[in-house]
Amino acid sequence: MTEQPPSLPPGCIIRPARESEKWLLQKLLLQFTTSEALAFDLRIILLNFLILLLLGFFFIINIQLWILLKYFILIKFILEATIIFLFISLVVLTFGIILFLLSIFTYALVNWSRFWVIECNGTLVACGELHSSTTHSMLYYLFVTPVWRSQQLGSCLVKRLVQEAVQPLYLVCKPKLVQFYSQLGFVIVPWHDLSSPLQASFNIFKIDSKLTGISWAVMRYQS
Template identity: 40%
Template sequence: MRSMSVLPDGCVIRQATPSDIWSIRFLVLRAKLDPTQIRWQQFWVIECSGDIVACGQLRDYSGVKELGSLFVVPAWRRRGLGSILTQHLISSCDQPLYLECLGQRLANFYSHFGFYPVTWKELPRSLQRKFRVSQLAKTLRIVPVVFMHYRES
């Protein structure tokens, strides 16, 4: 697992508030991420000098959670914000944790935190329903989707 980085000066990590919803929606759409379940209550953000520069959420499903919508504004990348937010979301989770990512590069990123690839059949039923379209795209080789589960090391 990666060591916890330090936030840059002037930055804080915090739970989202109702006033953050439009900034979160903008970031999720800008990143072309899954726009379903954009509920501010599920999000954590990194705010730097008054601007939200990163976000991520823990989506609730029956008995499990999904880490999703992780995005860092391009101008703020390569400063460890994605790692800090990922580690924070993992430590905030109190149920089995899963995610889906596109491509091996992202799968490699998440593997540093204790996520490992799982097959479609290994996913909980509630996530199979959610990831049904992704699985079809993967089967048809349209999209390189990787499903992952978190295991504490």
């Protein structure tokens, strides 16, 4: 069912995304990545590559030691266990990097049903992902195309997603967006107040904060 809040410009509606629009939705997400998240994604990829190189270095060193210490049975056993652990870690991390890279270009194609969009005069101009579980929801990928900004589209979309969400509703944002979300009823949640699953979900932003000093804010909707 579509809806046209009074504050939306004429000809604009908020509605769930359709499967037939997943390529258009993916195009919006690529715009989001280019304008809002490219630096973040590159940092995460670079960090994972550095970890991969470090693991590869220790893997080679342990193999060399295993070859050299052929008469030390106990040490060889420990080295064998270490080599197996490092090999599994290398495979898992490599697979994770590949999935992360693929997700940049295919995320909406797989997860289109989680998205709500704003359509204006037959064109998708804004989107937002609502990922709901039985206990809470998370808001991701809120994006309005540049030519349609400053017309309350983002605010209207957030308000609608709040109505659709399983409460509590969480999101993570850059410091510059804290005021925007605060005006819509969101409050900052201290890291130690988050449950373990939520901390795991947002841990990538905590790591980025340590790398860059950017104070990513975790926020929760407070009715």
